[in-house]
Amino acid sequence: MPLDNPLEVYKLLPKSNCKLCGLASCLAFASAIIKGEKHLTECPHLDRKFIEEIEGKIVRQLTQEEQLKNVLEPLKKEISRVDFSKSAERLGAGLSGKKLSIRCLGKDFTVDSEGNVISDCHLNVWVITPLLNYIIQGAGNDPTGKWVPFRELSKETVWNSFFHQRFEKPLKLLLDAHPDLIEDMIYIFSGKPVKAHFDSDISLALYPLPKVPILICYTKLTEDLESKINVFFDETAGTNLHIDSIYRLCMGLLVMFRKISLRHLGSPRDGVSVI
Incomplete structure (x- = not known):
């Protein structure tokens, strides 16, 4: 057995x-x-x-990353049926021959008709899977600038719980321990500081996909007050990426942020790429 x-x-x-x-x-x-x-x-x-x-009787469970890799194969088959020439404008992507060029977190990612992803950066499966889903599913709706919390994108309680426990909470702890990480997000991932939202000390917009921006609002830890974090999405995010892919995309960001915190970026911005 x-x-x-x-x-x-x-x-x-x-x-x-x-x-x-x-x-x-x-x-x-x-x-x-x-x-x-x-x-x-x-x-x-x-x-x-x-x-x-x-x-010999022990059946090892697949890690979440291994499960994601198994999902990639059917996604690649779907990509082969996508008309890239029609997709480029809709997705905010470029077209070169039979390849799409998509800007992710300030880096160029090229996707061919067989679903192969090419980039100068290290390829993170947590980002690649949502990227392919973005090409397949994305409606191409332009962001409106109205920010909403994750729970307004998903009516499923289980996703809301996952998002808070596995992304927002760990990200807050990471920022508490490494306050300079915000500056690193700006430098490495082309983050854009925006006018402070929701009574936060820092509001930072990231563009992991051209039409799926994320707003991170963080209030710093002080002697008297606990830190606070809120993560928001443009109200159109759910039309451009399915909720489970939005969740996985955020988990991919968390993986990258953790790598940065461990490396401390060496001497002045040594150009290490963690995507």
């Missing part, structure tokens, strides 16, 4: 919570095994014969 969830693996562990594997509990260890982050040999209480018996 395959072991494809943490509880099934947990049943086979000693349940001592000894922490010798480096994790807080046997359940956490079981979860890490399913994710491929830990190996059974890291539990000192399991003998080799037992490990050999059950190792």
